[in-house]
Amino acid sequence: MASQEYPLKHIRLQQLSDAGFNVANFICFPPYTLSNRVGELRAFLAKHGTISCRHFHQDEKVHFKCPVKYEQTDFNTILDFCLKNNGGDNEAKTAFYTLCNEAINLKDSICAGNILVLNEQACFIEYFNGPGTPRDIETKGPDELKTYSKTIGQPAEGEKPPDDILHMVMDAKKFKALENKAYIVEFSLYPYPIGRNQTNVICWEWRWGWLHYQMQANRFLLDQLKKNSDEIKRLRFQLQQVHEEKNDMHTELISQGMRQETFGV
Numbered sequence: 001m002a003s004q005e006y007p008l009k010h011i012r013l014q015q016l017s018d019a020g021f022n023v024a025n026f027i028c029f030p031p032y033t034l035s036n037r038v039g040e041l042r043a044f045l046a047k048h049g050t051i052s053c054r055h056f057h058q059d060e061k062v063h064f065k066c067p068v069k070y071e072q073t074d075f076n077t078i079l080d081f082c083l084k085n086n087g088g089d090n091e092a093k094t095a096f097y098t099l100c101n102e103a104i105n106l107k108d109s110i111c112a113g114n115i116l117v118l119n120e121q122a123c124f125i126e127y128f129n130g131p132g133t134p135r136d137i138e139t140k141g142p143d144e145l146k147t148y149s150k151t152i153g154q155p156a157e158g159e160k161p162p163d164d165i166l167h168m169v170m171d172a173k174k175f176k177a178l179e180n181k182a183y184i185v186e187f188s189l190y191p192y193p194i195g196r197n198q199t200n201v202i203c204w205e206w207r208w209g210w211l212h213y214q215m216q217a218n219r220f221l222l223d224q225l226k227k228n229s230d231e232i233k234r235l236r237f238q239l240q241q242v243h244e245e246k247n248d249m250h251t252e253l254i255s256q257g258m259r260q261e262t263f264g265v
Helices: 009-018 038-048 075-087 134-139 163-175 211-263
Strands: 026-029 051-056 068-072 097-102 111-117 122-129 146-151 183-194 199-208
Touching: 009 026, 009 097, 009 199, 026 038, 038 051, 038 075, 038 097, 051 075, 068 075, 075 097, 111 134, 111 163, 122 134, 122 163, 134 183, 163 183, 163 199
Parallel strands: none
Antiparallel strands: 026 097, 051 068, 051 097, 111 122, 111 183, 122 146, 183 199
């Protein structure tokens, strides 16, 4: 739930911008308000030409992944998509906050990932090379994900990310989004300047340090449990078939023995 300590997504974005981080230009519409502010959405699209339309809920623990359309140019398509999700006329029957930002070409991304700030001494970076956003991390395999950790006074571990990202780590530590709690800053690195500040690194948002990682870990464990359960069911079925075949063979052998005794064969 949103609170003074952990505000809503659009406020967190503004906090990053106010702290000097580079973010994409954006506009936000609380639930049920877009229908009265259509002109603002039209003007935002006219200014940027191509925009991405995201949605979020004040209860991010329940609604982690919400409807999104990337790199849209047609106003009617944008309006229809956003009105349905802003007003709750969607499959989930849930009204979301609508957050539209200037489109950032995801195909041009050099790398994307998360900086997990544990405290002033320690941080952890998880990232992948190539197109996409930090949220794509949960779809990447072990051979695609790269990790890097650094604790003051100890040797760094893992695969070193680009220098631009390492420089951002220092700023992320100073940001102190949450007092005495871990937090994550999402980033992407581009080969050219983008966003409000026209730098090569852009921040997508900051969020709780463990919340979504734990959700992803739990989702992975549940998927593995389901796969294992399905495999156990398959093996049990095969074992049952073997037992049945064995019993059939045993019954047939007994039957043959009885015929032999009866007919003296």
